[in-house]
Amino acid sequence: MSRNSRKFHIGLYGQNPVTHHSLATWMHPQNMPRGYRYNRASVWQYVGQLCERAKFDFMFSADTEGVFEEYRGSIDGAVRYATQVPSYDETILLSFVGAVTDKIGIVSTLSTNGSKPYITARKFATLDHMTGGRAGWNVVTAFHKNQALNLGMDEQFEHDERYDRADEYMDVCYQLWESWDEDAVVMDVEGQMFADPSKVHHIDHAGKYFKCRGPLNVDRCPQGRPLIVQAGQSTRGMQFAARHAELVFAIQPFREGMKKYYSKLKNLMGEEAGRDPDSCKVIFSFQPIVGETERVAQEKAEFHNAMVPVEGGMAYLSGHLGYDLSEFGSDASLEGLKVPGIQGLIDMYLETSEGRAKTLGDVARMHATSVGSPQVVGTPEQIADWMEETMAEVGGDGFMLSPIYVPGAIEDFIDLVMPVLRDRGCVRTEYDGETLRENLLAF
Numbered sequence: 001m002s003r004n005s006r007k008f009h010i011g012l013y014g015q016n017p018v019t020h021h022s023l024a025t026w027m028h029p030q031n032m033p034r035g036y037r038y039n040r041a042s043v044w045q046y047v048g049q050l051c052e053r054a055k056f057d058f059m060f061s062a063d064t065e066g067v068f069e070e071y072r073g074s075i076d077g078a079v080r081y082a083t084q085v086p087s088y089d090e091t092i093l094l095s096f097v098g099a100v101t102d103k104i105g106i107v108s109t110l111s112t113n114g115s116k117p118y119i120t121a122r123k124f125a126t127l128d129h130m131t132g133g134r135a136g137w138n139v140v141t142a143f144h145k146n147q148a149l150n151l152g153m154d155e156q157f158e159h160d161e162r163y164d165r166a167d168e169y170m171d172v173c174y175q176l177w178e179s180w181d182e183d184a185v186v187m188d189v190e191g192q193m194f195a196d197p198s199k200v201h202h203i204d205h206a207g208k209y210f211k212c213r214g215p216l217n218v219d220r221c222p223q224g225r226p227l228i229v230q231a232g233q234s235t236r237g238m239q240f241a242a243r244h245a246e247l248v249f250a251i252q253p254f255r256e257g258m259k260k261y262y263s264k265l266k267n268l269m270g271e272e273a274g275r276d277p278d279s280c281k282v283i284f285s286f287q288p289i290v291g292e293t294e295r296v297a298q299e300k301a302e303f304h305n306a307m308v309p310v311e312g313g314m315a316y317l318s319g320h321l322g323y324d325l326s327e328f329g330s331d332a333s334l335e336g337l338k339v340p341g342i343q344g345l346i347d348m349y350l351e352t353s354e355g356r357a358k359t360l361g362d363v364a365r366m367h368a369t370s371v372g373s374p375q376v377v378g379t380p381e382q383i384a385d386w387m388e389e390t391m392a393e394v395g396g397d398g399f400m401l402s403p404i405y406v407p408g409a410i411e412d413f414i415d416l417v418m419p420v421l422r423d424r425g426c427v428r429t430e431y432d433g434e435t436l437r438e439n440l441l442a443f
């Protein structure tokens with residue numbers, strides 16, 4: 001086995017509170033035991049503290065501002081199978097986690113469609129202050145119709161325009177975060193001056209999509225700006241990442257796809273964006289199922305996978321693709337299908353699947369099981385081997401742990417796999433710095 005000598009980063013993936021990537025999560029008998037409830041802060045606070053003790057880099061939450069209604073032209077499939085619904089306001093949910101932790105990063109998703117740049121810049125500056133420099137923003141451009149309808153639009157903006165608009169959105173946010181100089185707050189009691197007015201500036205932005213006067217009414221936050229996180233699979237999406245992202249969250253079911261994605265992104269970063277490719281970390285989602293023996297792990301996986309509703313996968317994937325898949329039978333092929341939503345998902349399943357996910361039925365099952373995150377089943381050593389080999393072969397910077405139930409699957413990983421990774425020197429044993437950015441860029 002080829003071993004990776006580099007350390008890698010680990011984050012925890014959370015979606016809405018009842019299904020993360022697996023649509024079986026809320027039905028699993030081990031989900032939310034011991035009186036925990038998905039709609040109370042206590043379980044997420046416990047999980048945050050757990051991950052902090054294990055020295056994870058961050059806890060991450062995806063988000064969306066709507067309920068998918070592509071499948072059979074209705075919200076029924078999404079509601080029934082809990083495909084990203086309910087989905088709480090993740091910035092609020094994660095604030096509860098930030099309040100009971102000291103070191104772990106808090107990465108929340110917010111779309112550039114959901115609110116104006118000023119509101120977003122203010123929200124994340126506040127989160128960064130309140131957590132002492134641990135805030136990250138997963139910038140998404142919003143892709144599904146119900147979200148647009150909820151926000152007073154008839155349709156989403158066209159794909160590339162979403163990213164053009166998001167480029168300007170980021171520009172406004174950057175200006176707002178910099179509208180207070182670093183030394184603006186003086187708290188001079190004698191002179192009765194809290195902040196020096198000469199060091200707080202209007203931005204007077206007037207662009208194609210946004211107008212904003214500034215300054216932000218939040219003083220400069222500890223990291224200067226939150227850590228910018230992004231996930232997009234099209235070339236335009238990856239160009240956006242190459243320009244702005246400090247952390248990219250990628251899903252690829254197979255190493256071949258991970259390799260392609262990773263090298264394409266790093267090339268775009270160096271050649272088009274003129275950035276040091278090492279200034280952005282790339283982490284891949286995975287769904288570990290660990291057992292004390294291989295047999296135990298296999299049984300756990302079989303039990304979980306048998307509960308996954310394939311029709312839910314159709315509803316989920318229809319939402320992500322922005323296309324009603326109910327018109328196809330489960331034997332249909334997705335080859336050549338062009339969709340308005342996340343086209344990259346089709347390519348991701350078909351291009352690298354080597355015959356493993358050729359029919360719609362295969363793809364729907366994979367989507368309902370893990371949204372394409374590789375399911376890695378085995379003993380702690382086998383899972384650690386897979387992680388090391390993946391990093392060595394692909395060249396990424398770490399993993400996002402997608403649990404099959406909460407908090408048990410996270411506890412299992414932390415109790416069983418993390419000690420092996422620590423013994424091998426693959427993960428940190430202490431936080432390197434105070435802020436999310438310091439910790440992420442430390443190796």
Ligand SMILES: Cc1cc2nc3c(=O)[nH]c(=O)nc-3n(C[C@H](O)[C@H](O)[C@H](O)COP(=O)(O)O)c2cc1C
Pocket residue numbers: 061062063064065109111139140141142143231232233234235236237238249250251341342343344
């Ligand atoms: C791994 C991954 C995670 C994503 N997470 C979210 C999310 O939490 N909320 C959201 O609205 N969109 C999310 N998206 C959608 C993207 O922000 C984007 O709108 C979509 O992928 C279309 O852009 P693309 O063609 O560049 O991939 C995600 C996409 C990927 C690939």
